[in-house]
Amino acid sequence: MRSFFKIFFATLLAFVVILILGVILLAGVIGSAISPEVVTLSPNSVLVLETSQQYNEQKVSNPVNALLRQEPKSVPGLNDMIRLIKHAETDDDIKGIYLKAEGNANGFATNEEVRNALLRFKQSGKFVFAYGEVMDQKSYYMASLADRVYVHPKGGVEFSGFFTQLTFLKGTLEKLEIQPQIFYDGRFKSATEPLRETEMTLANRIQTSAYLGDLYGNFLKNIGTARKIDTASLHRYANEGLIQEAADALKYKLVDGLKYNDQVMDEIKSRLGLKGSDDVNFVSVSKYMDAVDLTENKGADNKVAIIYAEGNIVGGDSEKDVTISSGHFIKLIREARQDKDVKAIVFRVNSPGGSALASESIWRELVLAKKSKPVVVSMGDYAASGGYYISCMADSIFAQPNTLTGSIGVFAVLPNLQGFFKNKLGVTFDGVKTAQYADLGNTSRPLTDIEKKFIQNSVDSIYSTFKSRVVEGRKLSGAVVDSIAQGRVWSGIQAKQLGLVDRIGGINEAIACAAKLAKVSSYRLREYPESDASLSRMMKSFGASAHVEAAVKNELGEQYDLYRQIKEMKEMSGEIQAKLPYAVDIR
The missing domain is CATH 3.90.226.10 (2-enoyl-CoA Hydratase; Chain A, domain 1)
Structure with missing residues (x-):
C-alpha cells in the first residue's frame, strides 16, 4: 500500500508540474502572439503577390501561425491589399512587385480590383515582374499587366476561352423518389433548375451566354491593352487552340520569355543592382502589412x-x-x-x-x-x-x-x-x-x-x-x-x-x-x-x-x-x- 501511494503521489506531482509549465508556456506564447512582432523593411525590397492567395473582404488571421511565429500570420482583406499596393507606390524601400502567377482562387471582380491597383502601381515607375510554371486563365489575366511576363520553358499558359457547367440533380432525386416541390417567380430564375431539369432551359442559356460573353470580352480587352494585341487575334488564339505549349505563348506574344525560376531571379537582381551571389529581399504581403501603417488621417474627426x-x-x-x-x-x-x-x-x-x-x-x-x-x-x-x-x-x-x-x-x-x-x-x-x-x-x-x-x-x-x-x-x-x-x-x-x-x-x-x-x-x-x-x-x-x-x-x-x-x-x-x-x- 505504501508503494502504491508513493507511486500515485509522484505521478500526481509530475502531472501538476507539467500542467503548470504548460500553462506558463502557453501564456507566454499567447502573450507574444497578441503583442505584435515589430517588422522592419530593408532597402531594395520586392513585394511578393501570389495569385493563388484568396482574398476575403476582410483580413483573415491565422492564429496558429501567429503563435508559432510562422508566415502567413494573416491574409489581408481585399481593401487591405489595395491599400498595401497603393502604399508601396511611394514606399522608398519597395522597388518593385514580383507576381507569382500560378492558380487563382478569386472571383473575377476581386481580380479586377487587385489588377487595377497594380496598374496604378506601375504608373509610379516601379517594376512589376510576373512568373509562373503553369498559368491558368485567371492567373494569366493578372500577370498580363506586368512589365515582363515569363513562363517555365516546359510549363505553359492556358488560353482556351471561358466555360461554365451546371450540375443537374433531377435524375438522382427521381431515383431516390424525392420530389422537390418548387415555387418561383421570374422566367430566368434558374436557381431551382438543377432540381427540376436535366439540362439548361433556353432562358438560362440566353442569360448565361450574355454575361459570360461580357466577362470574356472584358478579359480579352484588358489583356489586349496590356500586351498590345488586338482582341480579334486573342479570340482567334483561343478559338483555334493555338496556345498549347509554353513556346506557343511566346510565339504569339502572350509572354516575354521562357525562363526557369533562377533566371527570373537573376533578372530581378540585375534590375535591383545586386550581384549574382546576393539574395533578393522578398517581402510577403502578410509581412508588409505588419510593417506599415495604413491608417490615414488619424486625427480627423469625420x-x-x-x-x-x-x-x-x-x-x-x-x-x-x-x-x-x-x-x-x-x-x-x-x-x-x-x-x-x-x-x-x-x-x-x-x-x-x-x-x-x-x-x-x-x-x-x-x-x-x-x-x-x-x-x-x-x-x-x-x-x-x-x-x-x-x-x-x-x-x-x-x-x-x-x-x-x-x-x-x-x-x-x-x-x-x-x-x-x-x-x-x-x-x-x-x-x-x-x-x-x-x-x-x-x-x-x-x-x-x-x-x-x-x-x-x-x-x-x-x-x-x-x-x-x-x-x-x-x-x-x-x-x-x-x-x-x-x-x-x-x-x-x-x-x-x-x-x-x-x-x-x-x-x-x-x-x-x-x-x-x-x-x-x-x-x-x-x-x-x-x-x-x-x-x-x-x-x-x-x-x-x-x-x-x-x-x-x-x-x-x-x-x-x-x-x-x-x-x-x-x-x-x-x-x-x-x-x-x-x-x-x-x-
Whole structure:
C-alpha cells in the first residue's frame, strides 16, 4: 500500500508540474502572439503577390501561425491589399512587385480590383515582374499587366476561352423518389433548375451566354491593352487552340520569355543592382502589412464607415465569418447610422443572396441610415438576388464590369420525402393535428393543391415587394423593372446600361463618392464588423466545424462544389429565397 501511494503521489506531482509549465508556456506564447512582432523593411525590397492567395473582404488571421511565429500570420482583406499596393507606390524601400502567377482562387471582380491597383502601381515607375510554371486563365489575366511576363520553358499558359457547367440533380432525386416541390417567380430564375431539369432551359442559356460573353470580352480587352494585341487575334488564339505549349505563348506574344525560376531571379537582381551571389529581399504581403501603417488621417474627426457584407444572407444574429445575418448586420448599420462622427456609409456587398426576409430586414435598416447620411454600395464578385435587394436603395451603386448582379426574383423549395422514406428506407409516418394546415410544409407528405397555392402566393407577394424596392431605390418605372427583373443575372456592364448600377468602379471610387456626397474632404475609415481579438479568433479556429469543413474540402477536391451545392439546397428548404441561380463556376 505504501508503494502504491508513493507511486500515485509522484505521478500526481509530475502531472501538476507539467500542467503548470504548460500553462506558463502557453501564456507566454499567447502573450507574444497578441503583442505584435515589430517588422522592419530593408532597402531594395520586392513585394511578393501570389495569385493563388484568396482574398476575403476582410483580413483573415491565422492564429496558429501567429503563435508559432510562422508566415502567413494573416491574409489581408481585399481593401487591405489595395491599400498595401497603393502604399508601396511611394514606399522608398519597395522597388518593385514580383507576381507569382500560378492558380487563382478569386472571383473575377476581386481580380479586377487587385489588377487595377497594380496598374496604378506601375504608373509610379516601379517594376512589376510576373512568373509562373503553369498559368491558368485567371492567373494569366493578372500577370498580363506586368512589365515582363515569363513562363517555365516546359510549363505553359492556358488560353482556351471561358466555360461554365451546371450540375443537374433531377435524375438522382427521381431515383431516390424525392420530389422537390418548387415555387418561383421570374422566367430566368434558374436557381431551382438543377432540381427540376436535366439540362439548361433556353432562358438560362440566353442569360448565361450574355454575361459570360461580357466577362470574356472584358478579359480579352484588358489583356489586349496590356500586351498590345488586338482582341480579334486573342479570340482567334483561343478559338483555334493555338496556345498549347509554353513556346506557343511566346510565339504569339502572350509572354516575354521562357525562363526557369533562377533566371527570373537573376533578372530581378540585375534590375535591383545586386550581384549574382546576393539574395533578393522578398517581402510577403502578410509581412508588409505588419510593417506599415495604413491608417490615414488619424486625427480627423469625420469618419466614413465601410460595412463588409460577405456571404449568404441568413436570418438570426450570428457573427459567423462570411455570413450576412440580418440581426448582426442591423446592429452594425444602426451603430454607423447613430454615430454622429460617421458622415457616410459605404456598404460593400459580396453576396449571391439568401433569405428574402433577412434581405428585407437589412434593406429597412439601410433605408433608415440613408435618411441621415449618404449610403453608397460597392459590389464585389456577386451582388445578386438578395445581394441586390440590400443594395438597391443606395444613393449610388458601384460595380466592376465583371460583377454578377441583378437576379431579381425569388423561389422556394419544399421536398416531399414520403417516397424516399417509405420505399427506400421502409419508414412511414402518421400523426394527429388540430387544424387542416397545422403540418403545412412537413416533408413526410406531398403538399395539397391548396397548400401549393398558399406558398406560390407568398412567393408572388415577396417578388412583388422586391420589385417595388428596386422601383423606389433606382427611380425606374414598374414596367422597366419588371422587364429587367424576372430573375435574370446581369454583368456589371449590362447592369450599368440598364440603370441597376450607377458607375463602374471599385472600393476606392465608392469611398471617394461617399465622402463627396457627405461634403467632407478629410476623414478616416471605420470598418465594420471589427476584427476579432487574436485570442478570440484563435479559439474559434479550433472549432470542430471549421476542421470538418476543411477536411471535406480537401478530400473532395473539385467535387467540393457539388457537395456545397447540395448542402445549400438542403439549408434553403422551406424558406423563400432571393438567391443567385446555382453555384456559378466559370473557368
